[in-house]
Structure formats: structure tokens, C-alpha cells
Amino acid sequence: MTHIRTERLALPVSRLGPANPLPIFRWQQPTAANPAPPANNLSADERKHAFVWGDASILPYRVQDDYDRHLQPGHLDAVVLDNGLLRATVLPGLGGRLASLIDLSNGAELLFRNPVFQPANLAALNAWFSGGIEWNGLIPGHTPFTCAAVFCGVVETDEGPVLRLHEFDRVREASWQVDLFLPHGESRLYVHGRIVNPNPTEIACYWWTNAAVPYRPGMRVLAPADYGIEHVLPDNHLERFALDAHGFDASYPARWNAATSVFFRKPDADRLWIAALDDEGRGILQTATSEMRGRKMFFFGTGAGGRHWMEVLGRPGDTEYVEIQAGIAPTQDQEFMLPGGGVLEWTECWMPFALDAAAAHDPCWHAACAAVRSALDAQIPAQTLGAVDARMRAYASMPVSRRLHRGAVWGHLHEILTGRPVASGLDFDAPPDVARLWAELAATGQFSAESLAAPPEIWVAGDLWQQALLDSSAQHGETWLHALALGIIALERGHTAPARAFFERAHALRPNALSLRNLALSEGDVQAAERRYLSAWDAPDAPPQLATEIADWLLRHDRIAALRRFLSGLGPDAERHERIRLIRARLALLDGNLDLAEHWLDYDFATIREGETALDEIWSALQITRASRRLGHTLSPEEERAALAAAPLPYRLDFRMVREPRAG
Structure with missing residues (x-):
């Protein structure tokens, strides 16, 4: 029989502090919203509903940027599913991540089980961790739930217990759920996904299931494909290529020397799947019903930057992994x-999967x-699989x-607002x-004196909350909090003049730092x-987080003169953020104080963004200036x-992900 139990996992963890209280507007995101070059060689299906990276809103979510690389002994809450053949371990406090999947017949871990919890700057809200x-x-x-708690519970069915993970997305204002099922007597984990749009209007959605599997020499990733599409950094464009062009077989991760994403495309396939198999033909396979049309491989690459990324995210010597992914859209x-x-x-x-090694590594794709x-x-x-899907839809x-x-x-507050x-x-x-x-506003239509006493830690967005604020203002009078919240919604939508009027009124009603910051923006x-x-x-x-934004x-x-004065007056709470350290390094470089610039770089940086080149740029400018002085x-x-x-560039500073010439 399948059993579900709770556990506490002991492992080294890095501190993850409170979320940033500053609302981060769409143009403040670290990924520049630059349209990629035209993808003329993609099909209409591969261009349909395309978007520009960095152009989407993350409000009303808060950025999680307060963490470091100082691992300490800690614990994570876990839920374990076990049917005697497979054992799955889920982390409900961290987005419901499936951290481990063990084949109990031989004790093999099918996923990359990260031995530590170490956030890094790769997610929509910054903090992300690898594995599972x-x-x-x-x-x-x-x-946005990568480092956030989600709902988790057990659904009892005639076939055995199902573990449900679910949450409400505040940008799309829709729900997602994942139901995990380990049937009795099967070495297969079934995952049933459901997205519900409770709104009267159409919404755009996104879904990819990403699995990290341990990389082993000779590993090959296979999926039905007539051609591949590479997601090329740094401008996030898509480039179609032949999978075996010029002797380059894209199915072997080790042949990619820099970070790469490859989408496997076979538009007429009657069944889609993806498998990661080692040199003996053993590994893991994913397949799904026809709704899931996309398949992808991601690897940080064999170069120094990619290896460093994997070590930053894990533990040296126990970090290399490849991701196999499946999504609803083609890319x-x-x-x-x-x-x-x-x-x-x-x-x-x-499911665990094994194939004759010669067949798995046949030179013919x-x-x-x-x-x-x-x-x-x-x-x-x-x-x-179709029969299982029909039963899971009922559950x-x-x-x-x-x-x-x-x-x-x-999600509950959305239900109150909509009825x-x-x-x-x-x-x-x-x-x-x-x-x-905000629960108070939804339930009573107004803010209490206690709520008006201090700025909130989190904000709202969307038409429903905007209308609730407008109705509350009309019925009970506008407070500084009404004006500030409405200004944030307006500014995010590009309505600058109304937003400024809201911020001016909010500051007049109650002087506050956030109104002034938003007026500056x-x-x-x-x-x-x-x-x-x-x-x-x-x-x-x-808030101390404002210092980094102002200095940048x-x-x-x-x-520059104002920056020097500003930095000279920072207190310890603001000074400790590593982004201030990077700004001091750039300032020292501008001053020509090369030793001081190198001093500021002598640090294990935790919040460098995926694809960011700041450290490479500072180091290169430092070395070129030194050589110029010498000569x-x-x-x-x-x-x-x-x-x-x-x-x-020293290894500890190497986060480079840009594609280099391909290895043969």
C-alpha cells in the first residue's frame, strides 16, 4: 500500500531573510525587456503567444533577495510518499518541490537531490534553488512559489492516497494544482496538473515541469525530434538547428561547453516523452498526455562558469546535473x-527507465x-496513461x-472579493x-486605525483590488494607504500622471518613504x-533595501559626487548587502583605485543574476587598466x-553563461 507521512530533513541551509518590502515594477526587473531578433525559421506554432523576457509584471509579489552563502545546520519540512517501489519526498514549504525520487528496487536516486539548500538569483522573484x-x-x-509555502494535503481515493499541492497565482489570478499518485505495485509516479481560470475573461498562462537529474559521464538526453531549437543567451532569442549538424550531436550534454537550453521538436509526433540515460542506458523517463507539447534539455555546460554555477547552487564535488523539462507550449x-x-x-x-546501452547510444538519433x-x-x-488521466481528472x-x-x-481573499x-x-x-x-479590506471594505499606523509589508494589484480600494475610498474616505496602493497599481500600468497624484496625496496625508521613492521612480x-x-x-x-536601489x-x-556622500552615510543594515559592495567596486574603478576595486571583489557573491556580466566586466576593466598603466x-x-x-577571471567570480563555439 502507498503511505504518506511527514518528516523533517536535516541538511545545511543558507539563510533566507524576509522578502523585500519595495514594490518592484516591471521596468526594474533584472532581465532587460529587449525584443529578441526575429525568429524567421520557427513555425507559426512556435511563435504563437510569444512574449518578451523581462516585460512581464511580477507585482504584487515581493522579491526575495536577502540571502547569502553561509551554510548552517538546519531542517526542511517534508512529506514522503512511499509504495515500497518508489519513494518521493516533497518540500511543501518550498513550492512543493519534489526533492527526491528513489527507486527502492536498487536504492538509486533518480533525481539530483541537492545536499544543501542554497538560494541563488535565477527565479522570477530572485531566490531559487536547484534539485528535484x-x-x-x-x-x-x-x-514565484520557488521559495514559498504552498498548500499540501491528502486526497483519499479507492486506489489509495493522492498528495495534492496547490496555490493561487496573484498575477494571473488563477489556481494551479499538482496531484501526486504512487499506485500500489507500480514503479511510476503519476503527476496530474490542473489550472483553473476563475475569471470571466481569457488569461495568458505558462507551465513547465522541470526535473534536475544527476549528470553522469556519457549521459544522453533523448526525445522525439526532427530538429532542435536553442534558447541563446544573452538576448534570449530562439535559433533552430539540425540536431546532428556537422557531427555535433546535441543530445549529449557534455558536448555543450556553455549554458544551453535545447527544445526538442517533432510537431507530428503521436506521443511525446523525454529521457536522460547514462552510459549504461539507465536513468529516468517522463511522458505525458497530449496537452504537454514541449520538451527541453537544460545544462549549465562544461565551462568554468557553468561548473561554478552548479557549485554555488550545491556543494563542490556533488553538484553536476542536467534538467529535462516538459511544458504546455512548444517553447x-x-x-x-x-x-x-x-x-x-x-x-x-x-519512471525509472533502462535500455540496452548500445541502443540508447546508437549514433543514429x-x-x-x-x-x-x-x-x-x-x-x-x-x-x-489515458486511463490514469481519466481517473486523476475525477480526483x-x-x-x-x-x-x-x-x-x-x-486565494481565499479572491473568493471573498468575487463571491x-x-x-x-x-x-x-x-x-x-x-x-x-488586505484581508480586512476584503472583509469590511475599510482599513482599521491599526492598519493605517505603518506601511504594509506586501501590496496588491489587479482590477479586483483596484476596485475594492476605489469603493472603500468613496464610502469611507481616502486614506494615505488607499492613495499609495492605488498609485502603485497605476504606476505599474504606465499611468504615470495619475500615479504621481496618488503618491503626492498619500505623502500629504502621512509622510512616508515609499511615496517619495515612487515619486522618484x-x-x-x-x-x-x-x-x-x-x-x-x-x-x-x-527600509534598508532602499539603499541599494538609490546607490545603483x-x-x-x-x-558620482552624490553617490560618494550617500555611501558615506550608510548604516550597517544597508551596508551589508553585497550589491553595495559591487557598487563600491565600480566606484573604486572609476577613481582609478585598482587595489580597492579588487578588494571589493574578494567576496563569495550570492545574488549575481543568471546571465549577469557585472563581475566579468569589473574584473576585465581592472586588468586592462592595470596593463595600460604598466605599458x-x-x-x-x-x-x-x-x-x-x-x-x-577567477573561478569564484565566473558566472558566465554565454555560448562559446561548440565542442565537436
Whole structure:
């Protein structure tokens, strides 16, 4: 029989502090919203509902940027499913991540089980950690629930218990759920996904299931494909290529020397799957019902930057992994549309898989894929998966009988605002916590004196909350909190003039740092914006996180004298953020104080963004300036290359992910 139990996992963990209280607007995101070059060689299906990375809103979520790389002994809450053949371990406090999947017949770990918890800057909200299987929706990128609690409970069925994970996405204002099922007598984990749009209008959605599997020499990733599409950094464009062009077989991760994403494309395939198999033909396979059309491999690459990324995310010597992924759209540069009141469901199957090594590594791509397909059909025919899917769809609307973990209250508040449930079978009841004043607004239509006494830790967005604020203002009078919240919604939507009027009224009703900061962000004049920013910093309620934003703004706008004065007055709470350290390094470089610049770089950085080149740029400028001083003249391009070759970027600073010439 299948058993579900709770555990506490002991492992080294890095500190993950409170979320940043500053609302981060769409143009403040670290990924520049630059449209990629036209992808003329992609099909219409591969271009449909494409989006621009960095252009999507993350409000009302808060960025999680307060962490470091100082691992300490700790614990993580876990839920374990075990049927005697497979054992799955889920982390409900971290997005419901499936951290481990063990084949009990031989003790093999099928997933990359990260031996530590170490956040890094790769998710939609910054903090992300590697390992296991993650559920990525409903906005592009690694889910906003990566480092957040989700609802978790048990659904009792005639076939045995099902473990449900679910939450409410605050940007799309829709629910997602994942039901995990280990049938008695099967070495297969079934994962049933369901997205429900409770709104009367159509919404854009996003979903990818990402599995990290341990990399082993000789590993091959196979999936039905007539061609591949590479997601090329740094401009996030898609490039179609032949999988075996010029002797380069893209199915072997080790042949990619820099970080790469490859989408496997066979538009006419009658069944899709993806498998990661070692040199002996053993590993893991995923297949799914027809709703899941995309398949992808991701690898950080064999270069120094990729290896460093994996070590930063894990532990040296125990870090290398490859991701195999499956999504609803053909590529990850696309969303899909869900009509008002619509529901999308699918079922995945994850299973240990073995194939004759010679067949798995047949030099002919199509022959190797045919061998996998034949073995897959023998083990789980498509009609068998379809039958499981039909049963899981019936279970998907059943309520949990035993709750194991709570998520956030936002789905419940959405139900209060609309007067109807988000999705059948899903319970979003949870303590309000940081959402207390918004729960108060939803329930009573106004803010209490207690709620008006201090700035909230979290904000709201969307038409429903905007209308609730407007109705409350009309019925009970506008407070500083009404004006500030409405201004944030307006500014995010690009309505600058109304937003500024809201912020001015909010500050007049109750002087506060956030109104001044938002006025600085919406100011067209640089000098006026500087005055607003510095006034915001002088306000008694200025959060320490504001220091990094101000210092970065002063540097980008060449307000160097003001930046020096600002940095000289920082307190320890603001000074400790490593982004201040990076700004000090750039400032020292501007001053020509090369030893001081190198001093500021002598640090184990934790929050470098995926694809960010700041450390490489500072180091390169430092070495070129040093060589120029030594030689007494401005360097030629050849001399610059020689200087960088003589003093290469140190491994601890190497986060480079850009594609280099392919290895053969």
C-alpha cells in the first residue's frame, strides 16, 4: 500500500531573510525587456503567444533577495510518499518541490537531490534553488512559489492516497494544482496538473515541469525530434538547428561547453516523452498526455562558469546535473491562453527507465529514439496513461481529507472579493499573516486605525483590488494607504500622471518613504528624482533595501559626487548587502583605485543574476587598466586580449553563461 507521512530533513541551509518590502515594477526587473531578433525559421506554432523576457509584471509579489552563502545546520519540512517501489519526498514549504525520487528496487536516486539548500538569483522573484522536480507556473520563469509555502494535503481515493499541492497565482489570478499518485505495485509516479481560470475573461498562462537529474559521464538526453531549437543567451532569442549538424550531436550534454537550453521538436509526433540515460542506458523517463507539447534539455555546460554555477547552487564535488523539462507550449518563450472559466488538465508519468546501452547510444538519433519508444510502449502504453488521466481528472475536484501544510491566504481573499470559489476541491483558507490589512479590506471594505499606523509589508494589484480600494475610498474616505496602493497599481500600468497624484496625496496625508521613492521612480527630471530619492532615504520609515536601489540609480545616472556622500552615510543594515559592495567596486574603478576595486571583489557573491556580466566586466576593466598603466599607453585590442589571458577571471567570480563555439 502507498503511505504518506511527514518528516523533517536535516541538511545545511543558507539563510533566507524576509522578502523585500519595495514594490518592484516591471521596468526594474533584472532581465532587460529587449525584443529578441526575429525568429524567421520557427513555425507559426512556435511563435504563437510569444512574449518578451523581462516585460512581464511580477507585482504584487515581493522579491526575495536577502540571502547569502553561509551554510548552517538546519531542517526542511517534508512529506514522503512511499509504495515500497518508489519513494518521493516533497518540500511543501518550498513550492512543493519534489526533492527526491528513489527507486527502492536498487536504492538509486533518480533525481539530483541537492545536499544543501542554497538560494541563488535565477527565479522570477530572485531566490531559487536547484534539485528535484519543480512546478513552474503560471508566470514565465521559475515559479514565484520557488521559495514559498504552498498548500499540501491528502486526497483519499479507492486506489489509495493522492498528495495534492496547490496555490493561487496573484498575477494571473488563477489556481494551479499538482496531484501526486504512487499506485500500489507500480514503479511510476503519476503527476496530474490542473489550472483553473476563475475569471470571466481569457488569461495568458505558462507551465513547465522541470526535473534536475544527476549528470553522469556519457549521459544522453533523448526525445522525439526532427530538429532542435536553442534558447541563446544573452538576448534570449530562439535559433533552430539540425540536431546532428556537422557531427555535433546535441543530445549529449557534455558536448555543450556553455549554458544551453535545447527544445526538442517533432510537431507530428503521436506521443511525446523525454529521457536522460547514462552510459549504461539507465536513468529516468517522463511522458505525458497530449496537452504537454514541449520538451527541453537544460545544462549549465562544461565551462568554468557553468561548473561554478552548479557549485554555488550545491556543494563542490556533488553538484553536476542536467534538467529535462516538459511544458504546455512548444517553447519557454511562449504562453498559452486559457478562456474565462476554463480548465486545463494533463497527466505526467515519471519512471525509472533502462535500455540496452548500445541502443540508447546508437549514433543514429532516430534509431535511439525508436528504441526508447518501443520500450516505453511496452511498459506503459498510451491508452494506459489515458486511463490514469481519466481517473486523476475525477480526483482533481475532490477535497483533501487531511491537510499537511498551508500556503498563503490570497486565494481565499479572491473568493471573498468575487463571491465565488476559485476552483472545486481547493481550500485556500490560511492565516492572513502579512496580508492582514488586505484581508480586512476584503472583509469590511475599510482599513482599521491599526492598519493605517505603518506601511504594509506586501501590496496588491489587479482590477479586483483596484476596485475594492476605489469603493472603500468613496464610502469611507481616502486614506494615505488607499492613495499609495492605488498609485502603485497605476504606476505599474504606465499611468504615470495619475500615479504621481496618488503618491503626492498619500505623502500629504502621512509622510512616508515609499511615496517619495515612487515619486522618484516616476520623475522625468534627474535632479528632481535625486532629491526625491534622498528625501525618501531620510524618512524614518525608509527600509534598508532602499539603499541599494538609490546607490545603483546614482551610479547609472552618473551622480558620482552624490553617490560618494550617500555611501558615506550608510548604516550597517544597508551596508551589508553585497550589491553595495559591487557598487563600491565600480566606484573604486572609476577613481582609478585598482587595489580597492579588487578588494571589493574578494567576496563569495550570492545574488549575481543568471546571465549577469557585472563581475566579468569589473574584473576585465581592472586588468586592462592595470596593463595600460604598466605599458604606459592605451591598449590595442590584441594587448587587451593578452592582458585578460594573463589574468583570467577567477573561478569564484565566473558566472558566465554565454555560448562559446561548440565542442565537436
